[in-house]
Amino acid sequence: MPTSSVTIITVSYNSMAVLPAMLKSVPKGTTVVVVDNASSDTDPLKALTDEYGATLQLNEDNVGFGPACNQGAAKAETEFLLFLNPDAELQDGALDALLEAAKTYPDASGFNPRILDQNGSQSFKRGSKIRPNERLKGPVPSKDAEVSVLAGSAIFCRRxxxxxxxxxxxxxxxxxxxxDLSLRLREHxxxxxxxxxxVVHLSGHGSPRLPQVAAFKAYYSARSRAYALGKYGHPRPKLATLVAAVFRALGPDTLLIKRRRAKNIGYLKGALSAFKDGGRNTP
Incomplete structure (x- = not known):
C-alpha cells in the first residue's frame, strides 16, 4: 500500500520550534493536516504548511488535544490515519512498515511504531493508570508484539x-x-x-518548555485523570487524583525547581477543580 493511503494529523500549540522537522520527515505524497490550537505564531505556521503542502486548520480557541485530533481526522479521506505529535519525526521507511503491519495483522485495531528519544533510547509504554493491572512486564519487545495500550505520540489506525x-x-x-482511545479500539x-x-520523539517539546506552559498542561493532566478514572469505574477517582497531587506538591522539587514547581502546583489546582465537575473538558 502506498503512503498516499495515510493521512498524518498533528496538533500544534506554539510548536514552530519542532514542526518543521516533523513535516520534513513525512514522505512526499502523504497528506498532512495540521490543527492549530490558537497559537501566537500563526503567520510563520501558515508559511510553513504552505511550503510542505499541508492542510492547516486554525482554531480561535484551544479546544484540547483530542478534540483537535478529531477535527483533523474529519478532513481525512484516506484508509489510514497517523496521529503524530509535532515534536516527533518519522524515520526512513516508518510509514511503509506501519502499512506492512496493517497487512500482516488485519485484525489489529491500532498500532504504535518503535518510539525512540533523540539519543536512540527506546520509550515503550507498558500500561495505563486506567488499567494498572494490565501493565506489561519483562523486556521491551524486540519484534512485533501485542500491547495493552498505545502511546499517544504516534497512533496508527484505520479511519x-x-x-x-x-x-x-x-x-x-x-x-x-x-x-481511553486505546481501550475502545481494543474492543475491536x-x-x-x-x-x-x-519514530524519534522529543518528548515534551511540542510546546515551549516554560513554567506557565507546564502548569497549563499539568492542570489538565489532573482533570483528565480524574475524569478517565471515573469513566472506567475506579472508586473515588477525584480523591485518588487529589492525593496524588498533594504528594507531588509536597516533593522537594516543588521548592527547588521553578518549572517543576509550576507543574506540581498546576496539577494540584487541576485536581481541586475536578471536584467541581469531574474533570470533563472545559477550555
Whole structure:
C-alpha cells in the first residue's frame, strides 16, 4: 500500500520550534493536516504548511488535544490515519512498515511504531493508570508484539474504525485521551507494537518548555485523570487524583525547581477543580 493511503494529523500549540522537522520527515505524497490550537505564531505556521503542502486548520480557541485530533481526522479521506505529535519525526521507511503491519495483522485495531528519544533510547509504554493491572512486564519487545495500550505520540489506525468508535473522547482536554482511545479500539481487535517502524520523539517539546506552559498542561493532566478514572469505574477517582497531587506538591522539587514547581502546583489546582465537575473538558 502506498503512503498516499495515510493521512498524518498533528496538533500544534506554539510548536514552530519542532514542526518543521516533523513535516520534513513525512514522505512526499502523504497528506498532512495540521490543527492549530490558537497559537501566537500563526503567520510563520501558515508559511510553513504552505511550503510542505499541508492542510492547516486554525482554531480561535484551544479546544484540547483530542478534540483537535478529531477535527483533523474529519478532513481525512484516506484508509489510514497517523496521529503524530509535532515534536516527533518519522524515520526512513516508518510509514511503509506501519502499512506492512496493517497487512500482516488485519485484525489489529491500532498500532504504535518503535518510539525512540533523540539519543536512540527506546520509550515503550507498558500500561495505563486506567488499567494498572494490565501493565506489561519483562523486556521491551524486540519484534512485533501485542500491547495493552498505545502511546499517544504516534497512533496508527484505520479511519473507518476510528470513526466507528467516535474518535477521541471530546470530554478529555489533554492527557489520558490515548489510553481511553486505546481501550475502545481494543474492543475491536488487538493493539500492536510495530518494531520495524521507527519514530524519534522529543518528548515534551511540542510546546515551549516554560513554567506557565507546564502548569497549563499539568492542570489538565489532573482533570483528565480524574475524569478517565471515573469513566472506567475506579472508586473515588477525584480523591485518588487529589492525593496524588498533594504528594507531588509536597516533593522537594516543588521548592527547588521553578518549572517543576509550576507543574506540581498546576496539577494540584487541576485536581481541586475536578471536584467541581469531574474533570470533563472545559477550555
Amino acid at each position: 473507518a474504525l476510528f470513526e466507528e468508535i467516535g474518535g477521541f473522547d471530546p470530554a478529555i482536554f489533554m492527557y489520558h485521551e490515548d489510553d 481487535g488487538p493493539l500492536m507494537y510495530c518494531h520495524n517502524a521507527k
